[in-house]
Each structure stands twice: as structure tokens, then as C-alpha cells.
Amino acid sequence: MRVIDCRIENLPITELLRLAIKEHLFLQDSKGQKFVLAPVDDFQQEVELLGNSERFMDFLEERSKEKARYSLEDVKRKLDL
DSSP: EEEEEETTTTOOHHHHHHHHSSSOOOEEESOOOEEOOOOHHHHHHHHHHHHTOOHHHHHHHHHHSSSOOOOHHHHHHHHTO
């Protein structure tokens, strides 16, 4: 991880993105607040998007209230396992 103080190093975004491919960056602004710049894979992005989706969270909440229709024992019995 590398800390880049934006008050000192004035790098264009294209350069920051190039650097972030090699290692995660902490960008520090003039107030000392830090931000992370790092690559995100598709799965991480999907998790983030779904986690912030009120509609999807409502769906999961409703789904969790449903009662199981078949127990594991019922399935095993039905499949002769």
C-alpha cells in the first residue's frame, strides 16, 4: 500500500489508476482525509451493488420469511438416500 498526499503529489487520474493496478493507494486530501484507490473485480462490484440495493434487500427479507417446503429429511426420503 502506498500513501499519496495530494497536496504534494499532483498526479493525473490516469497515472493514479496505473499505479493502483500495481498496489492499493491511499490518497490523502488537503484536510488529511484518506481515500482508497484499488482495483475491483466483478464479484466484488456485484456484491457492493446488491448490498446497496433496497429492492434486493427487500426481496431477501421477504424470502427469509418463507417457510421451508421440504426438510432435508423429506428430500432424502423422496430420493431414497
